[in-house]
Amino acid sequence: MTEEWTGGIVTDRGDDGPPTVAEWEPVLVPGRPPSFAGAGPIAYRTRFPDPRDDETERAMLELRGAYDRAEIWLNGTRLATHEPHFVPASLEFDPRPANELIVVCERPESFAGIYGTDAVPDRLGTPGIWWGLEVESRPRTLLRQFEARPRLGAARDASASAEAAATGVTNATADGGGAAIDISFAVDTDVTIDDAVTLSLRPEGFRGGASMERIPIESEAGERTTVSRTLSIREPSLWWPRGYGPQHRYTVRAKLGGDAVERTVGLRHVERDDDGLLVNGRHVRARGFTRLPGGDPREDVRRAVDANATLLRARAHVPRQLFYEACDEAGVLVWQDLPASGAELPVDRGTELASALVETHGHHPSLAMVGVQDQPTDPYESPLGSGFLAKLAVRYRAWRTAVDHGSATDIAAALPDELPVVPVTGPPGTDPDAAHLFPGWQYLEAADIDWLCETYPELGEIVGGFGAGSLADGDADPTAVPGLEPALLERGATDVEGSQREQARTLKTVAEALRRRGCGVVAASTLRDSAPGGGMGIHTVDGDPKRAAEAIAQSYEPVQAVLDRPPAPGTIGITLCNDTHEALETIVGWRAGDRTDTERVSVGPLETTSAGSARIPPEADRVDLEIAVGNQTVRNGYRI
Template structure:
């Protein structure tokens, strides 16, 4: 399809006729057209394309990859159809002309705008638009209209998390050792009578394993659509694992009928949650990572998360494109997927509709590990709290007086598939949340008060959906205009260097406190700024790392030594954190000024243990901790 698009504000919806646009402007698709930020009403996108068919007997199919809200599709002046769930691709068959004019009318969602409906992202991300491209293709007279594959693995066996270090076999990850299967459903659109068979083949991707092939009979009259199903058994299945815990083995299922072929790639894995965090394929894993906001290149964001030693990305308040999931599958990143539901408004019926669509659209991706329903139903700390003893009283009082109606979130959560962990509510202390948003050092208290906060409210440390601080990314940035950045929370006279140094210190302190206290799931907020100038990201909007990127990458090392308190002169404890599934005997050393020491430490799999103390002299400028891991030295740096 051509890359030449124009767009304009709809001035007359048409009442069943072609909508009217008075002023057309060139725009890129898929992008966020800033020219329509202040537009009041639907936005129409227009392009032209040639007949995609080579043979007149073939059939033409149009796919709208995704929008943020409802969309209406017009072709050559006639209404072709509509899409009500923006993140689900909409497909339409049509009779093409030699030259065709396509019109896609996009509206803002009435509900479930998600993070795009807040001031945490720039206004341009809320402009109604085509987010995931448009494709026009030629298909055979008889073709595969729908192709759905669902991997099925038995429930994970009970495990205490101990292992000899080898990736466990698939037999150990199923309840009865019966292996695995892939359920395949095909919808055949018969342009002519068909009495044939669909050839289904299964092959491993990138590893040696069992393949399979079957033929499924298909019979249909001309003009008829028929659905066929088959279950493919996977002999000696190889599982998909999060990075650091095993390989990302996947399988490709291929369907072929006459001249039409489709493929889907899936992975076999089982995810569950208990009071200590996540178990994948029956084995304990530590999920540490970031929230991600819309905008930017999804694959580049996945690379940034891997560089920062993450094992988890939370798609907060939005549904990313399929390319995001494909990249996470390849990289071994777990995905915590939210509904686009931020704030107190949560219409139950529409929420159930979206949860069903979400599970059907993304359920086959092995990286999908958790669902989230409602993000921040209310915020008792919208007005920041200071530091010190009185601030602790203020935090407890605000948490005590806050109440949230959980019924809508719980009702929607009940309709999600029960094969994955579900987080009905994520929010600040006091919101009765299933996942906590913690902002000591930024919105309230000091970063070093995180220990006190978790001792006061132990449940807050089980699953943490957000923590962090903001910073500037450009010298000429006006903090008052940066989305998601509250100028009042920056230190007086803060500049780029100072704000980034403070952000790095806060993130490092909170992340390491959570790891020392065995938090099973934690996500820093956020991976990348959604707009230039600054924000809560550890990377700037253009992808350049801030100081916090290196700091949190050190804190997120799978095996890392961390200080038990602020790096100030005196004696400070050291804790060794081991996120690996094997026990480790190693040496931990520290250096501060002219002082240095080394000790030998034994730590169990997925455990923490004391590694002695560091004696920090008054004239020290920094403290460096070192851990010998395999054939390298892992360092953790603190600046006084």
């Protein structure tokens, strides 16, 4: 809608009438008005004309992203209430020539997720219409509740996976069968009809698999007819993460008279074992970042791709549809959390949200994992130093910490079996299913990541967060930057250049150690700062790259040579990491000061191998590694 909006803090909810607002002020919708940060509930008001060209048409309102519980009033009458915000609301109404719309938005009583933490500024959790509201005219007979759910044949067994890995088959399901898309929709009419819905399937950007059929529809005025169909695809073209195959997708379209709806889906199967994720029966390495709310989701996906990421974790919040569409197109896997951060976890509400999440975003091929509970507690809120005593303190804090997994496990059990689920993501001591690991930031040195994973081997299987913070503005007050703890910043450097240098070093050290150790799923914290001044991001809140952006992009190269520990004078081992499905034979070279050397190395698919050693002289100020991959030269650099 392009109409003008006003907003205000609600002073009286009323009983049978619209809410009372003390003072209305101009606001932008969609958006998060900064003047309402920390307040609620908030009312938003606009006026609009009858959207219909013909009185026989039907008026519809679609509301997207009304955080988190919305109460919709039209012309003084309550039209509906709606929650949660990530599920679109589609409402029919009887318009007048001139209409007044009021939408009251309020924070959730539970499951605030990341918005209830100090990781993001209060303004990002401001109740409001975040994503959009549209008023439109629709035909008298229209299609509603359109769903398209793709499914492949049976999941691959071990022998089928091995055969696929050996043959490189990427265009069929494991058992040799095809695929199907289950379609359902409702025909809603206020006139008697005897017609047919045209249902079509077309591939997006590739050949094969198109189909069309007509479904007869007979319905009396005022009836709603529900239709279910299954579209079979004999030789499906699958969707793959970037670097492992094409991102094939299909668009399903239903048309009846002057009304049409469509949805784009991808065919893929995701499962998890001890080595990480399997997509379409083949192991893939998921490397990427956590993502916080705010900013353009398409630009964030582009930044992740530029950093060689194959994974984005939507940490403790649910992003808008544009985020998923961008990940589908780019081949980026999504680790989607419920909006659950902290100890409070009501099971009934969590189960409702989990069902709504899968119902809304389950058709996206990029959806690869679902997380339930983020950071139930943090035994490392107060920083620890480094050295032997600090290691004892880390172990003691982990030992004395206890977290009840019961609620998270119950919610996880309600999610569909076809999606891998991570019940709890948290630091050492919380017995996490995925770990937050912050050596070099909250405790110890970055290089102690090896000690941490050797002491607690289960922590290195899935990592949902690691890294360090930095400043982005020399005038920023670290105490006022969300997600940036000044006491932790002081462990490294407190100026912009120094803090960004330490952040880059920490991220590089931990990321490469996790690669050397074969960690299957890795997400660094975080892609972009949530506020001006700094944060945990490798980009500023405006998207400008920090020093860490280039550093971790090198570390995430699909084929990369890495040092076995931070560079220093002496002899240091080199490991060649191969995240691809191809066996490689290449030459690894290194340079430190005036010394250089090379070694021919062979490495198998999804494997690591020793690539010799670098002998670093005392006068060297950096170490450079280089490998040839096809017609490309891949470099990795370290400052001493």
